[in-house]
Amino acid sequence: MSPNEKKLRLVLSGLLGVPSDRISDETSKETVDAWDSVKHLNIVLTLEEQFGVSFDEQVALEMENVPQIRTALINCGIAF
Amino acid sequence: MDSTVNRADGGVGILGLGSYVPARIMTNAEVEASTGLAPGTIEQKTGIRQRRVVDDDDTASDMAAAAATEALNHAGITASELDLILGCTFSADYVMPALACKIHQVLGAKKAGAFDLMANCTAFQVGLSVASDRLKADPTLNHALVVGAAIVSRYLDWTDPNSAIYFGDGVGAAVVGRVPAGYGFLAHEVFTHSQAYEAVRLRGGSSARLNAARPNGVNAYLEMNGLDVWKFAAQYQPVAMRRALEKAGKTLADADFFIFHQANFHLIDYIMRKLKIPADKTFINVGELGNTAEASMAIALTEAVRQKRLKDGDLVVISGVGAGFTFGASVMRWYDPHAGGR
Numbered sequence: 001m002s003p004n005e006k007k008l009r010l011v012l013s014g015l016l017g018v019p020s021d022r023i024s025d026e027t028s029k030e031t032v033d034a035w036d037s038v039k040h041l042n043i044v045l046t047l048e049e050q051f052g053v054s055f056d057e058q059v060a061l062e063m064e065n066v067p068q069i070r071t072a073l074i075n076c077g078i079a080f
Numbered sequence: 081m082d083s084t085v086n087r088a089d090g091g092v093g094i095l096g097l098g099s100y101v102p103a104r105i106m107t108n109a110e111v112e113a114s115t116g117l118a119p120g121t122i123e124q125k126t127g128i129r130q131r132r133v134v135d136d137d138d139t140a141s142d143m144a145a146a147a148a149t150e151a152l153n154h155a156g157i158t159a160s161e162l163d164l165i166l167g168c169t170f171s172a173d174y175v176m177p178a179l180a181c182k183i184h185q186v187l188g189a190k191k192a193g194a195f196d197l198m199a200n201c202t203a204f205q206v207g208l209s210v211a212s213d214r215l216k217a218d219p220t221l222n223h224a225l226v227v228g229a230a231i232v233s234r235y236l237d238w239t240d241p242n243s244a245i246y247f248g249d250g251v252g253a254a255v256v257g258r259v260p261a262g263y264g265f266l267a268h269e270v271f272t273h274s275q276a277y278e279a280v281r282l283r284g285g286s287s288a289r290l291n292a293a294r295p296n297g298v299n300a301y302l303e304m305n306g307l308d309v310w311k312f313a314a315q316y317q318p319v320a321m322r323r324a325l326e327k328a329g330k331t332l333a334d335a336d337f338f339i340f341h342q343a344n345f346h347l348i349d350y351i352m353r354k355l356k357i358p359a360d361k362t363f364i365n366v367g368e369l370g371n372t373a374e375a376s377m378a379i380a381l382t383e384a385v386r387q388k389r390l391k392d393g394d395l396v397v398i399s400g401v402g403a404g405f406t407f408g409a410s411v412m413r414w415y416d417p418h419a420g421g422r
């Protein structure tokens with residue numbers, strides 16, 4: 001697991017209250033009850049702070065699962 | 081008004097502000113009890129701690145007259161000097177005529193034209209843009225009164241957690257008039273994304289749902305899809321702000337202060353942090369008043385000015401989103417008629 005993958009899972013784990021070893025590509029707004037609209041705003045802002053990136057405003061609201069978040073980070077120049 | 085203002089070369093800006101909120105406080109505990117939500121849920125989801133709601137005998141026009149009188153006094157003019165009254169509301173005393181006409185009657189604003197506009201929670205900003213444009217287009221007009229009025233509580237199903245947790249009642253008013261060159265409104269932006277037309281709606285009593293008339297008919301209450309609301313607001317409100325600033329030849333970094341529609345603390349916080357705007361560049365009162373719809377930006381601006389958060393010459397952005405969804409932003413160079421010994 002790459003350092004950035006580990007960082008991504010730790011961020012989501014902390015915000016969603018899910019153990020990091022249970023964060024997977026299946027983790028999404030649909031599968032985690034705690035991933036509500038307020039939590040989503042926190043996820044966007046925390047990822048921007050932790051990875052030093054700025055998501056496009058539309059992309060920020062559309063990344064509703066781990067693969068989409070990873071893709072958005074890759075598009076911001078973060079390597080996985 | 082400053083007697084040196086040159087009508088031909090000067091600008092159009094805000095000369096006075098006022099607001100009114102009902103005395104009755106409704107706590108989160110009351111709303112959580114009626115909606116069946118766990119204690120603490122509303123503040124956690126919205127940042128709202130309480131809201132003000134009307135009593136049975138309160139009317140939109142009485143509240144509007146109180147806010148308008150304060151705005152007129154603040155501007156140093158009388159109602160007889162008003163040329164235009166704009167009512168921004170969906171909760172007028174009657175379905176028709178316009179609330180603005182009732183305000184005209186109550187204030188005795190004999191020479192003013194009066195009409196309402198509906199842009200829901202962004203209506204006050206849209207109203208400012210219309211008033212500003214009318215004064216700029218017609219040099220015979222000197223003063224407009226823009227009133228954002230909301231009695232949302234009478235349209236809420238207090239058992240519905242999707243809508244009841246957010247709203248409060250109130251009115252805000254601004255007197256728009258002539259200011260020295262370089263001050264006042266620099267640009268406005270208004271656009272609509274109607275794919276969210278159904279996301280926030282009130283159908284009862286409309287021409288399509290006349291038989292569902294209030295108080296107990298089907299569709300009698302405000303319906304709200306919260307997820308659509310915040311997604312659209314978070315995505316497009318920054319667009320409105322940037323477009324208005326660009327028209328004014330400015331950027332976000334040039335702005336000194338921001339007034340946002342007070343829908344939800346987390347949404348305002350998100351927009352501020354996403355756009356890297358320092359927290360001290362805005363004023364937030366949604367925690368105490370809830371979402372007062374058409375009144376929210378007017379009340380926030382009034383309270384910010386009362387607390388001397390704006391100073392003469394500040395570049396101020398006022399931005400909101402309303403059901404429809406209509407997004408708007410206005411950019412103004414703040415004019416303090418009392419600054420610098422004026």
